[in-house]
Amino acid sequence: MSSKSIEMAHKIANWIEEKKGQNIQILDISELSTLADYFVLASGSSNTQVQSIADFIEEKSAEYKFSLLRKEGYQTGQWILLDYSEVIVHIFQQEEREFYKLEHLWQDAKNIEYPQV
Numbered sequence: 001m002s003s004k005s006i007e008m009a010h011k012i013a014n015w016i017e018e019k020k021g022q023n024i025q026i027l028d029i030s031e032l033s034t035l036a037d038y039f040v041l042a043s044g045s046s047n048t049q050v051q052s053i054a055d056f057i058e059e060k061s062a063e064y065k066f067s068l069l070r071k072e073g074y075q076t077g078q079w080i081l082l083d084y085s086e087v088i089v090h091i092f093q094q095e096e097r098e099f100y101k102l103e104h105l106w107q108d109a110k111n112i113e114y115p116q117v
Contacts, residue, residue, distance in 0.1 A: 005086035006112070008066060009038040012089055013114045015060050016042045019053045021091065027109035036088045038112070041102060043094045047077030050091050054080045057089060 009026045016024050021042040030037040044050035054074060061068065061084065070083040079096045082089040090102060 005037040008064075008084060008087045009040050009112070010114045011064065012040045012057055012061070012084075012087060013042075015057050016040070016053055016091070019056045020049070021053050022094075023097070024114075025103065026112040026114050027103070027106055028112050029106060029109045032106070032108055036083075037086045038088070039102065039106065039109070040087060040089045041092070041097070042090070043092050043097050045094065047093065050077045050080055050093055053091050054082060054089075057082060057091075 013024050013026055021044055023041070023043045025039075025041045027039040027041065028037070029035065029039055042053065044053055051074060054071070058068060058071075066084050068082060069085055071081070073080045078093050079100070080089075080091045082091075092100070
């Protein structure tokens with residue numbers, strides 16, 4: 001786990017907030033998995049908002065030279081995953097988030113406070 005990855009997670013959480021994302025959480029999964037250091041979870045109210053949040057994260061992350069390894073779910077806008085290696089972003093419509101309950105699946109992860117803009 002590096003200071004770069006927590007800074008990236010904080011920036012992404014703030015970008016989501018800028019686009020009016022809801023229920024934003026940063027989970028520290030570094031001691032539980034080799035997938036990533038952090039998950040950033042957020043909800044949007046519609047397909048359009050979920051896609052807009054993902055677009056904004058991609059735009060801003062390119063400015064910071066964060067390398068996007070993989071993007072999934074964009075076409076439907078129900079659950080978009082953006083994989084930045086150390087940080088994996090999950091943007092859901094609320095119904096999808098309630099159905100998949102990643103917070104419950106990763107309940108042993110530490111919930112990280114982040115400085116809000």
